[in-house]
Amino acid sequence: MKPKLEVYIGSLKLKNPVMVASGTFGYGREYADYVEPSRLGAIVTKTITKNRREGNRPPRICETTGGMLNAIGLQNDGLEDFIQEKLPACRDLGTKLIVSVGGETSSEYGEVIEALNTHPEVAAYELNISCPNIEYKDKIISQDEELTHKVVRDVRQKTDRPLIVKLSPNVSDITRIARAVQDAGADAVSLVNTFLGMAVDVETRRPVLGNITGGLSGPAIKPMALRMVWQVYNRISLPIVGMGGIMNARDAIEFLIAGATAVAIGTANFVDPRTSSDVVEGIATYLSQHHYKDVKELIGSLNVS
Amino acid sequence: MKVQITSNVFLRDKYLLMEFCVPAGFAKPEPGQFLHVRIEDSFDPLLRRPLSIHDVAWQARSRSGQKRHILKILYEVVGKGTALLAEKRPLAQIDVLGPLGRGFDLKKINRSRCVYIVAGGMGVAPLFFLAKTIREGQKGKGPKIVVLIGGRNKDHIIREKEFKDLGCEVHVATEDGSKGVKGRVTELLKTLLPAPGAAGSPDDPQGPPVICACGPKAMLSVVAGFAQQKGLAAQVSLEEFMGCGLGACLGCVIRTVSGYRRICQDGPVFDASEVIWTE
Numbered sequence: 001m002k003p004k005l006e007v008y009i010g011s012l013k014l015k016n017p018v019m020v021a022s023g024t025f026g027y028g029r030e031y032a033d034y035v036e037p038s039r040l041g042a043i044v045t046k047t048i049t050k051n052r053r054e055g056n057r058p059p060r061i062c063e064t065t066g067g068m069l070n071a072i073g074l075q076n077d078g079l080e081d082f083i084q085e086k087l088p089a090c091r092d093l094g095t096k097l098i099v100s101v102g103g104e105t106s107s108e109y110g111e112v113i114e115a116l117n118t119h120p121e122v123a124a125y126e127l128n129i130s131c132p133n134i135e136y137k138d139k140i141i142s143q144d145e146e147l148t149h150k151v152v153r154d155v156r157q158k159t160d161r162p163l164i165v166k167l168s169p170n171v172s173d174i175t176r177i178a179r180a181v182q183d184a185g186a187d188a189v190s191l192v193n194t195f196l197g198m199a200v201d202v203e204t205r206r207p208v209l210g211n212i213t214g215g216l217s218g219p220a221i222k223p224m225a226l227r228m229v230w231q232v233y234n235r236i237s238l239p240i241v242g243m244g245g246i247m248n249a250r251d252a253i254e255f256l257i258a259g260a261t262a263v264a265i266g267t268a269n270f271v272d273p274r275t276s277s278d279v280v281e282g283i284a285t286y287l288s289q290h291h292y293k294d295v296k297e298l299i300g301s302l303n304v305s
Numbered sequence: 306m307k308v309q310i311t312s313n314v315f316l317r318d319k320y321l322l323m324e325f326c327v328p329a330g331f332a333k334p335e336p337g338q339f340l341h342v343r344i345e346d347s348f349d350p351l352l353r354r355p356l357s358i359h360d361v362a363w364q365a366r367s368r369s370g371q372k373r374h375i376l377k378i379l380y381e382v383v384g385k386g387t388a389l390l391a392e393k394r395p396l397a398q399i400d401v402l403g404p405l406g407r408g409f410d411l412k413k414i415n416r417s418r419c420v421y422i423v424a425g426g427m428g429v430a431p432l433f434f435l436a437k438t439i440r441e442g443q444k445g446k447g448p449k450i451v452v453l454i455g456g457r458n459k460d461h462i463i464r465e466k467e468f469k470d471l472g473c474e475v476h477v478a479t480e481d482g483s484k485g486v487k488g489r490v491t492e493l494l495k496t497l498l499p500a501p502g503a504a505g506s507p508d509d510p511q512g513p514p515v516i517c518a519c520g521p522k523a524m525l526s527v528v529a530g531f532a533q534q535k536g537l538a539a540q541v542s543l544e545e546f547m548g549c550g551l552g553a554c555l556g557c558v559i560r561t562v563s564g565y566r567r568i569c570q571d572g573p574v575f576d577a578s579e580v581i582w583t584e
Contacts (some may be wrong), residue, residue, distance in 0.1 A: 026553030046553070055565055057584060061546050061556035063352050070548070075555045075565060219348045247348060270352060270548045271343065273402065 003287035004294040005280070007041070007261050009239050010187030012124045012162040014041035014096060014262060017295055018252065018280045021243050021266030022047055022100035022126060022166070023072065025276075027086045028093050034273035038094025039280055041262060045086075047102040047128045050112050052078035057210035062199050067218030067245070068267060069197050071211035074102050074131055079112050087121050096123040098164065102131060106154035113158045124161050127152065127186075130168035130193035132215045142168045142193075145180045152184035164241060167191040169221075174228045175235040182236045190241035190264065191232060192225045218267040219245045226258050233259025233300055247275070249282020256283075259300040306331070307398045311375070313391070320427075320463050321391050322359070323378045325399070331374055334358045336435035337408025337542055337574040340378065341550035342390070343400035350386045355547045355557075355569070357431035357519075358404060379430040379464070405550050406573050409435050409517055409540050415442070417515045419449045421498070422473070423528055425490055425520020426456050429464045431542050431573075432519050440471050448515075450474065451497065455490025455520070459483040490520070491527040498535065513537055522582075529577035539577035543568050560584045 005016035019042040025031060028043045037043055055075025062069050076082070082099075090097050099122050103109040109127060116122050129141035129151060142148050142165075152165055165181045167174060169192035178189050194215025199208040207213075225244020233240055242260025245267070246252050252263045268275040287295060312324040341353040360377035382391050393399065408431075414420050420439065424432050432452070439447050450473040456462045458481045468475045477485025478493040486493055498514070516539035518528045525541045532539035545568045548554035552570030559568055560581040566572065 024549070024554060026551075030549070030551050030553035046555075055555060055558065057560075058558050058565075059546055060558065061352075061548050061554070063350060063546070066348060066351065068351060068548070070554070070556060072555050075558070218351055267351070270550075270554065271348065272400075273549070273551065 001293070003284060003292055004296075005284060005287075007239075007295060007299075009124070009164060009241065009262060010162040012042075012096060012187070016041040016280050016283070017256065017260075017262040018276055018283070019044055019098070019241065019262055019264045020269060020276050021264040022128060024266045024269045027082075028090055028097065031269070031273050035277045036094075039277040040095050041280075042096040042098050042123070043093060044098045044126055044264065045100050046076060047074050047100040047131065048076050048079055048082045048112065049074060049102045050079050050108050052076065052081070059208060059210055060214075062208040062214070064197070064199060064216065065220065067216050067220035068270075069199055069209060069214035069216055070194070071209045071214035073211065079115055083115065083119065087119055090121045097121055098124045098126050100126045100128050100166070102128045106151045109151060109155045110158045113155060117159055117161070122161070124164060124187075125159065126164040126166050126190060127155060128166050128193075130166050132168065132170065132194055132196050132213070140168045140170065142166075142177055143171050145176050148177055149180040149184045152181050152186050156185040162187045164188040164190050166193055168193045169224060169228055169244070170196050175231050178232045178236050178238075182238050186238065188239045188241060188261075189232065189236070190243065192221070192228055192244045195221055195224065217245065219247055221245045222251060226254055229255055229260050230258040230302065246279070247271070249279045249286060252279050252283060253286055253298065256295065256298045257300070257302050259302070261299055306402070307400050308376075310393050310395055310397050310399065312395055313393050315391075316379075316463055317460060319382045321380055321382070323380070323390070323393070324375055327374045327376055327401075329373050332404055333374075334361055334376070334404035334434075335408035336411070336438045337431050338404035338406050339431075339573060340376070340401045340403035341405055341547065342378075344386050344389050350389070352546075352548065353402065353550060354386045354390070355405075355544070355550060355573075356380055357542070357573075358434055359430050360434050360437065379427070379433070381427050402550055406569055407571065409542075409574050411438065411442070413538065413540075414439060414515050414517065415447055416512060417448050418511045419451065419514040421494060421514055421516045422450060422452045423490055423494055423516060423518040423520070424452070424454045425518075425524040426461055428518065428520030428524075428542070429454060430519070432517065433464055433467060435517060436468060436471055436473055440473075452476070453478065453490050453493050453497065455479070455493065455524070457481065489524070489527075491524060491531065494528065495531060515540070516577075518542070518577075525577070526582035529580060529582060532577055540574050541577045541580065542574045543572050543580075
């Protein structure tokens with residue numbers, strides 16, 4: 001018998017626990033030659049903002065040992081373009097579409113979400129309050145417990161759809177932020193966004209990235225991301241979407257065992273565009289081999305005795 | 306897609322030519338397109354490397370008679386990734402995505418009577434495939450091809466003979482004068498462009514020449530400025546660090562008159578007049 005892969009993120013039902021992380025998969029169609037979107041649990045879009053954002057000056061990415069830095073700067077053509085140009089193509093994806101929403105103020109987040117509420121293609125929202133490459137009064141929203149609580153509470157008023165809040169790892173205690181998100185009424189948390197980092201060209205003594213600093217992702221951050229998922233799992237009751245350096249099914253399974261209800265594949269999509277569907281298959285194979293009937297048996301099953 | 310390397314040889318210090326077979330189902334590449342190459346199965350190096358398609362050849366498979374492409378990549382060892390690529394021996398496999406991106410606009414090129422192909426250093430990589438395609442596509446009726454190759458010194462001038470064998474007029478410039486004309490390839494371009502009224506000159510009634518260039522960004526910017534000054538169309542092939550290579554991550558962008566555009570998807574070949582070179 002095939003093991004069950006269905007999971008729930010709040011009221012959002014996913015056919016399997018594998019999603020693709022915001023910013024790594026475009027708007028769902030860019031990988032059509034490599035991944036059938038209907039194989040995935042959900043697709044999270046590139047973050048959209050109310051107004052068009054030009055993004056940061058290049059170079060925007062650079063490879064580091066076991067990882068990569070990026071400073072894209074939330075380049076996107078804005079809400080109106082998303083609704084007109086991108087959303088219609090998402091109608092028949094065959095999977096759940098989660099729209100990542102960015103902004104600088106509560107009202108900006110709220111406006112985007114209100115405009116999207118009438119569009120049936122959208123299944124849920126992921127609030128990106130953790131992008132390291134834009135500045136909100138010199139800091140990332142999710143670095144501030146009170147501000148996080150306020151933004152999430154305000155946005156909560158605007159929608160009944162599942163609300164996932166994406167957290168930054170660039171904090172001293174991520175469980176406090178996660179708690180604030182839960183108290184403010186969100187349905188789930190996703191963690192982690194990228195770790196702040198930088199690289200220097202020693203020949204020119206210039207930063208490699210046009211933005212000077214960027215966000216580190218890839219295999220290098222996996223142990224830290226996993227630790228944070230485990231900590232948050234032990235502190236709050238909301239479902240967790242775990243991510244950070246997941247390159248294959250075994251990495252994904254580590255996150256599930258540590259307490260993630262679902263996982264997201266990010267940087268690995270660049271390394272092998274088929275990773276996300278391979279991970280779905282790999283999790284199913286693992287469950288069969290270990291005689292699990294349901295992926296839920298795995299979630300949070302870390303044995304610390 | 307995993308492909309098998311058939312040959313990987315040093316042409317000269319640091320410069321290599323790699324050949325590998327792709328199955329018949331592989332999309333036919335256009336000049337200027339690239340492959341996104343995963344060098345190792347491990348995660349070090351992590352990201353793929355975008356490499357221009359240098360040449361394409363057909364070969365009949367001995368048993369079934371089915372045709373398949375031989376693709377060639379010309380590359381320079383510049384870092385960890387290309388150093389590992391240089392160590393690959395025949396029968397080893399690499400993983401390639403592609404052909405990707407938007408190549409040169411052949412229609413525009415074939416409408417002109419003369420095309421100036423300007424290569425700076427490794428810029429020859431995509432331009433050889435371009436010259437060959439122009440030469441083969443028009444049954445001898447295509448535009449005249451003038452190739453300009455520039456480099457620091459004579460050791461940095463590669464594929465000169467191959468361009469000559471195609472029937473191109475080839476000129477060389479080196480910064481130290483160890484081969485060809487002393488100076489930059491962009492200076493050479495200025496001296497080579499025919500006087501007003503002559504065939505291939507900007508005011509040739511049969512149509513102005515077209516410039517196709519690939520090389521360091523500083524060189525391309527000079528070519529673009531020169532083309533604009535002379536009222537000529539120029540197509541330039543750009544390079545940048547890349548993430549996905551599929552247009553999703555917005556990691557490899559160039560500032561253009563219509564905002565930041567993706568080199569992997571909207572390029573790598575752009576009309577020089579669209580690019581904002583000052584950034």
